Structure formats: structure tokens, C-alpha cells
Amino acid sequence: MITADGLPKLEATPAATRPSEMLHLLSAVFVWLVTGTTISSLNKWIFAVYNFRYPLLLSALHMLTAIVVDYGLIKFRLVQHRASGEQDLTASAKFKVFLLSLTFCASIAFGNVGLNYVQLSFAQMIYTTTPIFTLAISTLVLGKQHHILKYTAMMPICLGASFSVMGEVQFDQTGCLFVFAATMLRGVKSIQQSILLQEEKINSVFLLYLMSIPSFLILAVAALALENWAGLGSPLQYDRRLWLLIVLSCLGSVLYNLASCCVISLTSAVTLHILGNLSVVGNLLLSQLLFGSQLSALSCAGAALTLSGMLLYQNSEVIGRFLHRRRAQPPGEGHADHRQPHGKMD
Template structure:
């Protein structure tokens, strides 16, 4: 899953579509699985769940790399420098913190609320890519952030079960999601690290951090977790772990094809799917403001993805008027 240089445009487009579809489907599935684990089975160990996600990534990625299942391209098999390894460690910190805060937030709020807060991630990513990488963006992309964030605000106001602690955790998670995407983009494109390799390298310190935190903060919750239907609970946890590996690999792939900002704008497409599942599985109630927020968010996404087309038409109209 490396860069696409030298491949026909049709191949690049086809692989991008496949990567985006996998990413969207696994994202919707994992969010619903995690909420089901927390809400239905009263599983009170979000940090432990996050650490299991990282452990699964290690167990899956190691044999893929060790036995040559993943073919590395020229430049990808070079040993990483100390600076690059340190950057991977920083990515691990951002990654596990964003996951942990997100899972903590889901303990307090509905899935629909969480997804609406996450819809503001493109704004954080846009600002961070400008501040950290010096990336220049078209003015229309900044304009598109207005309906995206306004839509999220409407949805928060319209959410029936607002919780300040949950909102705080989710905002922190959202900021860190933007930061880790910028870090991922830099490592994948500048350091030319293969997607599977990057996930494997970052999963090791992430697992150590999250598992240690779980032992310290959640040791009592483990014993308080209901024992009924244990087999079904652990089946859902296994599915969540396997899905997280596929989701993370797909997200790295999409970032390689596009950018750190684009992946989060695309991620807002999961909004509709998660809201539907939240209503079906958890009985979430959406108000008129919530639906208005969805509409504004989707409008902002449309403007973002078509900013070049809009800019071209505006430019042609300006030229004609002169």
C-alpha cells in the first residue's frame, strides 16, 4: 500500500475508491460496535479496548511484514533514522490519546453526538497542516469549514442528551485526530514509510501506553464488568479489534492518495450511516436542529470537494464580466 507513482490514472482512481469504501464501512462498523460494547454490555474499560486494538494490529502486521506478504517498494525497505522513529513515537502518542479520549467520550454521550463533534476534525486538520507543514489551501476550502462546523454546532445544540464531560473528551479527541492525520501524512509521504510498516511501528508503543493506563485506571472496572453473555461480549470485542486494523490501514492508504484534510472531510460521510445505526440500535433522538446540522455538514463537504470547480466557474464569470 505504497505511493501510486507510475500507475495509470484509472488504477489510482479505482484503488482510491476501494480504499475509501473500506475506510467508510469499517469506520461505521467500529463506532457502532464500540458503542454497543459500552452501552449494552456495560463494558467499562475503554482504555483496555483501545490497547487490544493496538495489540491486534501488532499480531496481524508482524507476519505480513516478516513473511513478505506485503511487498515493499524501492525506498520503503530502508532502515528508519532515529529522527523518523521519534516522529513515529510522537504519532503513537497522538494516536492512542485520540482513541482513548474518543472511547471515554462515548461513555457519556450518544453516538450521534460524537459523530457530529468529529465532523469538525477537518477544521483542526486544516489549521494544523498550515501551522506545522506550511501547506497552502484554497480560500474556498476555508470557506467550506463554516457550514461543516456550523452544522456540527447545530447538532450539538439539538442533541437531546448533551453531557459536558463527554463533550470535553470528544473535543480533545477531535483535535488529536487532526494532529495525528497531519503526522501520518508527513510520515507516509515525506519519509515514504509503507502503510503496514507504519501501523506496526506505531502500534507497539501505543499498546504499551494504553495497556499501562488501563492497568492503572481500569483495574477495578474489569471486575465490575457483568459476566453475562461473556462469549458474545468477547466476540464483539474481537470484531472491533479486527475492524480497527482494517480501518487504520485503509485510513493510511487514503491519506497516501489524498491529504490529511481530505480524509476527514470524507469521513463526514460516515455521519449519515452512524446516525441511522444510532437510532436503530440505541434509540437516539434527533431534533430538527440535528437534521439541519446534517444538511449543513454535507453542504460544506460538497463545497470542499468541488472547490476547484467552483473557483474555475467563478473565475470564468469574472473574466466574462470584464
């Protein structure tokens, strides 16, 4: 819907209004940012330092961990899933969950494969464009109206990511394609999650449990078919610290996915990835500390542009209301007080 001043009305997104809901949202955002910052570094450390060349297997282990953890939470009634239960899900909802599983496992698989070829800083810069894909999908496919300033904010985000890609010291075409595919799929996945969480009213833990089962099967079959298991050898041949990092990566992925579902259910899919750009700074610092990544001046300028676009997006409603009040103000009203004293001088 378009207002009289030509600006579309702000989209109606779920928001946490009560203090308890706000605390829940802030906790979910904090966990999501922390786990999102550390998981990429953990996975890159596993691939780069320990030369673990089985990204699909690692992704399958992530899903297996999600199944075990979520089943335990549901079994012992530590969380309340959808009141009507899984058996009361409609055929349409079950099909949507299966499609989400396909998108989900493809996104994390492409992301892990991409980390085998590119620096962590490069991957994180490409991931900053996820809001663009999410906003485009929600507009074109779902027909949602967004404020014009939100579209404007995508320009510095996209331009900043382009600068970062052009300024990257080490570039690998194969890795770039995998990371871009993972980025696009992350946007699609968030839209699918938003529909299931907000329209189908499925609990986040229950949703992650439902989609983890087919995701694990798909990733396990893909790992068996596509990865050379002959070189895996006995698990005892690997350093125990490697398996500790894999366990931490699996547990962190469960927390990350649960937190992302909570954030989407309380805000929106686009907001999730806009907030996710806050983790870019942390990932870039970790990339420099752990892997010695070198960022050029162009990459730093791209990061600054991306973060400025994120700030514009987050404050688009405030800026939009301010512009609307300025346009609605009668002409010359702000100068009336300055002209009046001259009429009283005589």
C-alpha cells in the same frame, strides 16, 4: 501563492491518476467508510449493552491486534514495506513515529472514553469538525496554502456541528470534553501520518506496525493504572457474544487504520476527514436503530449544513476554475452576439 484574481492557487496534493491507482483509492475509501461507520456502533454496543467499562483496555487490544496482523503480513511478505527496512529509518523518522503513537493512542482512548458518556449521534456530530482542526494545523504549522473556497466550506461544517451539539437531546459535559479532545487529536494524527507516508515514504502497513508497538505499551500501562481491574472478573463470566464483538472491533480497527493510511498517502489529511463526514449519515441511522437515539430538528439541520459544507469543499477546485474563467472573460463579450443583429437590420 496568490493568483491575479485574488484566489490562492490550489494546493498540490497527491492524486491517483492511473486506473490502478484510482481503483486502489476507491477501494481504500470504501473500506474506510464501512469500517468507520461500524466500529463506533460496535464500541458503543460493547459499552452500553454489555456494560463493559474498560475503554482503555479495548484500545490496547486494538493495538495488539494491529501488531499481530501487520507482523504476519510483513513476515510472510504479503505486503512490501519500506525497501530500506526499519533499521534504515533516520532518528528523526523514528521520533516522528513515536510522536504519532502518542497522538494515536490518546485520540482513540479519548474517543472510547467519550462513548461511555454521550450518545453515538452526538459524538459523530462533533467528529464532523475534524477537517477544521486538520486544515488549521496544515496552514499554521506546515504553512500549506489552500483554496479560499476550502476555508469557506469550513463555515457550514462548523456551524452545522454547532447546531447539532445545541440540538442534542442528551448532553454530558464530561463526555463532550473527551470527544472534542479526540476530535482535535484526530486532526493532529492525520497530519503526522501524512508527513510519514508522503515525505518519509513509509508503507501504510509498516507504519501502522511501527506505531502500534509503543501505542499498545502506553495504553496497556494506562489501563492498568487508571481502570478498576477488580471489577473485570474472569473472562468466562462475560457473554461469549461480548468477546465476539470485541474481536470484530479489533479487526475492524486494523482495517480502518490501514485504509486511512492508504487514503492519506493517495490524497491528503484534510480530504480524509472531509470524506469521513459521509459516514455521519450511516452512523446516525445506526445510532437510531441500535440505541434509540433521538435527533432534534436542530440536529438534523446541523447534519444537512455539515454535508453541504463537505460538498462545497470537495468541489472547490471546480468552482474556483469556473469563477476564474468568469473573471477572466472580457466585459461585454457575452452580449456582443445580441447587439450585432441590430446593426444589420437596415
